[in-house]
Amino acid sequence: MDILWAWAALIAGLGILVFSADLFVDGAASLARRLGMSPLLIGMIIVGFGTSAPEMLVSALASFENKGGLALGNAYGSNIANIALILGLTALIRPIPVTAEVLRRALPVLMLVTLLAVFQLFDASVSRWEAGVLLAVFIFLMVLSMGKKTGQGEEKVLPATNIRIPQALFRLSLGLGFLIISSQMLVWGAVSIAHAFGISDLIIGLTIVALGTSLPELASSLAAARRGEDAIALGNILGSNLFNTLVVVGVAGLVRPITAGSEILLRDMGLMTGLTASLFLLGYGFRRPGNISRLEGGMLLLVYGGYTAWLLRSALV
Numbered sequence: 533m534d535i536l537w538a539w540a541a542l543i544a545g546l547g548i549l550v551f552s553a554d555l556f557v558d559g560a561a562s563l564a565r566r567l568g569m570s571p572l573l574i575g576m577i578i579v580g581f582g583t584s585a586p587e588m589l590v591s592a593l594a595s596f597e598n599k600g601g602l603a604l605g606n607a608y609g610s611n612i613a614n615i616a617l618i619l620g621l622t623a624l625i626r627p628i629p630v631t632a633e634v635l636r637r638a639l640p641v642l643m644l645v646t647l648l649a650v651f652q653l654f655d656a657s658v659s660r661w662e663a664g665v666l667l668a669v670f671i672f673l674m675v676l677s678m679g680k681k682t683g684q685g686e687e688k689v690l691p692a693t694n695i696r697i698p699q700a701l702f703r704l705s706l707g708l709g710f711l712i713i714s715s716q717m718l719v720w721g722a723v724s725i726a727h728a729f730g731i732s733d734l735i736i737g738l739t740i741v742a743l744g745t746s747l748p749e750l751a752s753s754l755a756a757a758r759r760g761e762d763a764i765a766l767g768n769i770l771g772s773n774l775f776n777t778l779v780v781v782g783v784a785g786l787v788r789p790i791t792a793g794s795e796i797l798l799r800d801m802g803l804m805t806g807l808t809a810s811l812f813l814l815g816y817g818f819r820r821p822g823n824i825s826r827l828e829g830g831m832l833l834l835v836y837g838g839y840t841a842w843l844l845r846s847a848l849v
Contacts, residue, residue: 538724545717556707562700575767584775596786603784607776609742615807616836623829626757630815630822663785711748767832
């Protein structure tokens with residue numbers, strides 16, 4: 533009977549997710565136009581961090597219950613899914629332009645933050661002091677970001693809209709609320725089914741929970757791509773990965789110091805770092821405007837498929 537409820541949660545959650553994603557992106561784009569903000573900046577701060585709320589809730593709860601593997605697997609598995617799965621699918625729908633602003637500012641910051649996370653996990657743990665460092669870095673970056681003007685160069689402000697700021701905020705808030713609710717329904721259903729098959733917490737965190745809590749990013753990025761809001765789609769992924777690495781792991785580590793197996797550093801962090809570095813190569817336009825093409829999106833999907841198959845094989849052996 534519990535399995536039937538789990539499947540029902542999966543199906544209902546998926547339906548709500550599709551509806552709320554369009555509402556959320558529409559509110560974010562309208563707010564960007566009204567405030568005269570760069571679409572990339574609002575994609576990173578509002579959309580990216582907003583859609584990472586499920587990761588923070590799940591990892592904090594997992595840490596409280598002394599399931600460090602699930603907490604870290606959720607955060608870093610979501611980062612892998614964001615780049616390899618979500619950017620891959622989004623690029624298949626519509627090639628994603630990568631501006632000079634992304635290559636010069638956003639990606640270097642994300643790369644440095646990723647390397648900091650790798651360094652902290654060399655002893656296979658995240659202490660409360662290290663968690664505090666992650667949160668301090670996040671606050672510092674937010675102070676810098678909020679002090680910036682709108683993007684320059686290729687990153688233009690979006691055209692005007694008839695939707696007023698209160699309406700845009702209402703759509704944004706309502707969409708985000710339904711995104712979080714639907715993602716939690718999906719995660720609960722998926723974890724219940726996985727536990728019935730005896731799969732470990734780390735593998736559940738890296739696959740089912742990571743994918744489930746990344747569904748808001750997936751839904752909002754695909755919705756943004758369909759609407760031609762390329763900067764919001766890319767900013768969503770970059771902002772989400774920053775939030776996952778700094779805040780999701782930081783909050784979980786403050787709740788309880790996290791201990792993890794060596795495999796998360798050698799296998800999962802290595803892939804996450806490689807995927808982050810690959811964005812420089814994919815986005816750099818050699819004698820042409822930089823973009824992530826459909827072919828490159830397909831390659832990212834192949835990487836995610838291979839990684840997931842590897843995890844499932846290790847779980848079933």
